[in-house]
Amino acid sequence: MVIPVETATITVTVDGRPYTATVEARKTLADFLREECGLTGTHLGCEHGVCGACTVLLNDSAVRSCLTFAIQADGQEVMTVEGLAAPDGTLHPIQQAFWENHALQCAFCTSGFLMTTYAFLKENPNPSEEEIRETLTGNICRCTGYQNIVAAVADAAARLRGEKHTQPVGGV
Amino acid sequence: MKPATFSYAAPRTVEEAIELLEAYGDDAKVLAGGQSLVPLLNMRLAQPKVLVDINAVEGFDEIVEEEGFVYVPMRVRHVQGERSPLLREKLPVVSEAVHQIGHPQIRNRGTMCGSVAHADPASELPAVLMALDGRIVVKSGDGEEQITPEDFFLTYLTTSLQPGQLVTALRFPLLPPNSSAAFVEFAQRPGDFALCGVAAYLHLDEGGTIAEARLALMGVGGTPFCAEQAEAVLQGERPSAALFAEAAETVSQEVDPDSDIHASAEYRRHLAKVLIPQALEMAAARLGEER
Known part of the structure; x- marks a missing residue:
């Protein structure tokens, strides 16, 4: 046995x-x-x-x-x-999209959202807003109200499809 | 460390798994997807001495069609049921029910057999099994048996499973011609535990009247509820909105839900009445598509 x-x-x-x-x-x-x-x-x-x-x-x-x-x-x-990020610290396009869309406040939940988004966009590179929202139901955020997270996921999808170029970090 | 100490075994064959379950009896729990068991362990509501992890058992991970039945073996995860071309084509009711189980992360890991063995009163598959007249395939040292949902589900989180028994598959019959099934549920957000759900099965005779109807509800008691009186209302009649409304009215009289922190009994009864026609309309529309 x-x-x-x-x-x-x-x-x-x-x-x-x-x-x-x-x-x-x-x-x-x-x-x-x-x-x-x-x-x-x-x-x-x-x-x-x-x-x-x-x-x-x-x-x-x-x-x-x-x-x-x-x-x-x-x-x-x-x-x-x-x-997620490159060895030299360059953010992954999903991380960059979260940053630029202000999709985090306290950030406690963020790594979970990032990993959910990473897996989701691999399977569904061009999701509708409804599909994004349904996927994100498995992650709870108590700060943002989700609006900017949904926007960030759509933005990240566009970046990963090559439709939008990632802006360099820093500046303003 | 959240859970209490336990010992862990990952058998490679179903015989080894059963041997462990027999040896440790009440002290052993089966670990499949862990999406219901591990929360109970983390909260120490369950403190089994031995976990028998069936994830390393060879095989049992593909949905197969065999002699008029579709078998969902014990390692099949929800996500497989959701996407299975076989289920989507031949038993779409099962895929649509599984899609409504938990969140993507839960469906990636949880198993369909595990959900049935856990027997949560708000779970989808027990009601679908009942409406489709499916069976729960259970193995033990004494051999294999196929148990009806009526005999398997005893009350809240309680099944007829005895120590040493393992659910190895769910068995769904393929739908005969002129029949169809549908599943709808209401949850406050996708992935939340549903407050009420309905699985409906319709079989028409050649003249277009309902030869057999089966209605199974979840969330209105400790086990899936078979709405026999409403089934009798449907039998022998032609499908129509008025008939479905009458069945819904009968169901709302027939069910006897409990109130809990999620919903009052009255609200659950109301949901049953709202969902019955939706499920029946969906099943009827599918019959139309086939013609």
Whole structure:
């Protein structure tokens, strides 16, 4: 019989880099990313699958990292918000669109929104506003009122389709 | 660390999974998508000693058609059901119900069998199974059985599953000619738990009268509710707006929902009355498309 274990040594590839650690079975993927990988861009809000702040990509699909155990991600690929920007710090077009559209205030929820948007626009590069709004229902923001987030996602889609050039950061 | 300590096993075969479930009995819980179980663990409302993760079991991850039935095995995630060309073509009612489960992140991970085994009274698939006369395929050391929704769903979050039993598939019959089905629900925002939902199935005879109607409601009690009196109203009649309104009136008398923090009993009854004609109209329109 398969013998159940309380701890295991696992290797998870996060943003292209392998991380190995011995973890308790009960450690969530979110806690693994923050505590074992030091990647604190993934935020934890509700920790029961409602707020979407902890959204990451697991094997290319957006999931709530508070509802997946790290041990389940052994041998798999995870992408976090830290994997969005270029190595030289140039923002990803989605991040740039969020910045320019003022789609964040306190920013606690932002990494979750960014990862949800990243996965969404890969599958649907030209979404309607209704589709954007429906997708964003899985993420809660208590500051913005969502209007600018919706605008930012539409703007990011246009940038990723090559219809709009990203403005350089800084200036005014 | 949010959940209480547990041990974890990821068997590779369904036999190994059942062996673990039998060995640990009440102390074991099946972990599939985890979208309902892990919140309960994180809040320590559930503290199983052993989690049997079925995600590494080989196979059981493709929707298949076999001898007049569509089988949804235990590793199929909601997103697969939502997009399955097979379901969309032959049983669109299932895809449209699954699309209304949770948010994209939840549908990427949660499984259709897991949702049924969890038996939340606000969940979509139990009502769809009931309206389509589907079965829940359950395996244990004693073999396999196919259980009706009426026998499977006992009350809030409670099924007939015994320790050592595993839901391995959902079985939906393909629709016979001149029949169709539809699902509608009302939730305050997309992805929220629905306050009420209706799955409707219509089968017309050659003369265009309703030979069989099945109506299953969710959110109006601890289990999906079969609206037998309203089904009787529909039977033998020709589909019409007036007939559907009469069925809706009957349903609103027939259901006996509870009040809770999300909605009063009266409001749920009202929603049932509003949603019944919508589901029936949608099913009837689909019949029209086939002709």
